[in-house]
Amino acid sequence: MGGALSGGATATLLRRRNPKLKILIIERSAEFKRRVGEATVEISSYFLTRVLGLTEHLHEKHIAKQGLRFWFQNQETKTIEDCSETGPAFNARIGSFQVDRSVLDEKVLANAVASGVQLLRPVRVKDIVLAEGGVQTVTWIDDDGREGTETARWVVDASGVNALLARKNGWYMTNTEHPIAACWSRWSGVKNWDSLELAAKFPQWARRTKTFRYTATNHLTGLGWWAWIIPLKGGDVSVGVVFDQRITDLPEGAGLGPRLREMLTSHPVGAEIMADATWHEGDVHFRRNLAYRSSTFAGKGFALVGDAAAFMDPFYSPGMDWITYTTNATAALIDDCLRGKPAAIRIERHNERFRTSYERWFKAIYTDKYFYMADQELMTLAFRLDLNLYYLGVVTQPYKHGIAALERPSFASKESKLPGRFISHYNRRFAAIARDRLRRGVWGRTNAHHHTM
Numbered sequence: 001m002g003g004a005l006s007g008g009a010t011a012t013l014l015r016r017r018n019p020k021l022k023i024l025i026i027e028r029s030a031e032f033k034r035r036v037g038e039a040t041v042e043i044s045s046y047f048l049t050r051v052l053g054l055t056e057h058l059h060e061k062h063i064a065k066q067g068l069r070f071w072f073q074n075q076e077t078k079t080i081e082d083c084s085e086t087g088p089a090f091n092a093r094i095g096s097f098q099v100d101r102s103v104l105d106e107k108v109l110a111n112a113v114a115s116g117v118q119l120l121r122p123v124r125v126k127d128i129v130l131a132e133g134g135v136q137t138v139t140w141i142d143d144d145g146r147e148g149t150e151t152a153r154w155v156v157d158a159s160g161v162n163a164l165l166a167r168k169n170g171w172y173m174t175n176t177e178h179p180i181a182a183c184w185s186r187w188s189g190v191k192n193w194d195s196l197e198l199a200a201k202f203p204q205w206a207r208r209t210k211t212f213r214y215t216a217t218n219h220l221t222g223l224g225w226w227a228w229i230i231p232l233k234g235g236d237v238s239v240g241v242v243f244d245q246r247i248t249d250l251p252e253g254a255g256l257g258p259r260l261r262e263m264l265t266s267h268p269v270g271a272e273i274m275a276d277a278t279w280h281e282g283d284v285h286f287r288r289n290l291a292y293r294s295s296t297f298a299g300k301g302f303a304l305v306g307d308a309a310a311f312m313d314p315f316y317s318p319g320m321d322w323i324t325y326t327t328n329a330t331a332a333l334i335d336d337c338l339r340g341k342p343a344a345i346r347i348e349r350h351n352e353r354f355r356t357s358y359e360r361w362f363k364a365i366y367t368d369k370y371f372y373m374a375d376q377e378l379m380t381l382a383f384r385l386d387l388n389l390y391y392l393g394v395v396t397q398p399y400k401h402g403i404a405a406l407e408r409p410s411f412a413s414k415e416s417k418l419p420g421r422f423i424s425h426y427n428r429r430f431a432a433i434a435r436d437r438l439r440r441g442v443w444g445r446t447n448a449h450h451h452t453m
Helices: 005-017 042-051 055-061 101-114 164-168 196-201 203-207 256-265 268-273 319-338 343-366 376-401 403-407 414-440
Strands: 024-026 068-071 118-120 123-129 136-142 147-152 155-157 172-174 180-188 217-222 225-231 237-244 278-287 292-294 302-304
Touching: 005 024, 005 101, 005 319, 024 101, 024 147, 042 055, 042 319, 042 376, 042 403, 055 101, 068 376, 101 118, 123 164, 155 164, 164 302, 180 256, 196 203, 217 268, 225 256, 237 256, 256 268, 256 278, 302 319, 319 343, 319 403, 343 414, 376 403, 376 414
Parallel strands: 024 118, 068 217, 155 302
Antiparallel strands: 123 136, 136 147, 172 292, 180 237, 180 278, 217 225, 225 237
16 A cells, blocks of 8 residues: 555565565555655665665666755854854765655656556555455545455555554554654755855855765754755755754744745855745645654554654654665565464564664654754764764664665664664763753854864
8 A cells, every 4th residue: 555665665575575476556646746755865775776776767867965964053153154064075985865756756666567566546545454364455446436445465554654554553653752843845946055156155165065065965953943955856955844842833924835934044054045945836844743653563464664654753864764674674574474484473573673673763863852953062973973873783784784684673683772772872961961051051152163074
């Protein structure tokens, strides 16, 4: 159920494991629309290139990404040159991409169909009846009111944030520890960070780095919020704000577009880069309470993948990493069960791994991070540690052990357990330091004129 990246990839992996399987994808849309989750990082890039074989497509239709950059502000910052900056000095050593999700999703779905997967589109899932260990039944309806029923031994929920199975069965759990919200759109007229105009206006700023700023994921930061600026092939730019509702909110006003612009331009970097930019009408979105998970990830005859299973936070772009792990693990689980291997122990292990992964991943990276992510000193130290430990405990695993490593999600494997505990420890400490700095009025004291390349 769902034919975008999660559903298309799961179907492709299952067909690759067993070409005799009969697989049907039920997709709601006639064509995919743009969605957030446009930045890949090293694990998802490995998956898209080395597992799904999309290297040529990614280089032709999308943009090679040059790492992450962070921009900080305080009362001393008046221009882009005043703002503290943290980011790479040179090009990224391991490839990743800025992707237009509508284009990528269509490509993954087309590849699945080319491998022999059947496609029913556009139809909406009307009902799902699960039978543990028996025949699963899915009823659908199209735009003309025509209905149909499909039966299968397994059903995979790849319905994204609709989370059909989790909501229907009472498994959906809002992460109340992490009350984040987001507002986003695609924009035209965003300035090129590497333009001659900006280099002439801020020559010292332009000379500080030797890589491209334009193709990085640029983060603007403020107390309790951050914004992403991600370029897409063809010139459009994805821009959005995420904020912790305990700390801040969007500015008041009429209409999401003006409120989003006001928040972005409250930052000197946003004011410069977005000065001439306009959002696309009809493409401004808002969602509260982004973080959630399902209490159940699989049973005998069903499994949840991608956003249908859980979502934590868009910071550090973990969404496609999560898709990578859930699709690979689910394909392995279903294939093993269909081949007659003991199902109960495998399903129990699958559920335990993903519950553990979500909890440790969230505790390590995201718990109360919004209190310190806009303090240059704390966030720069956290970023260096987060990045190195991500490589040590997570990125190294598929490069060392191959595709099978993608069946063991982050922080649930023995290789990533210790790095995860260390990250969780200093994350708690930095959040406590940030609260203390806020009480003492010294929070963000290095947010001007500090440049860490």
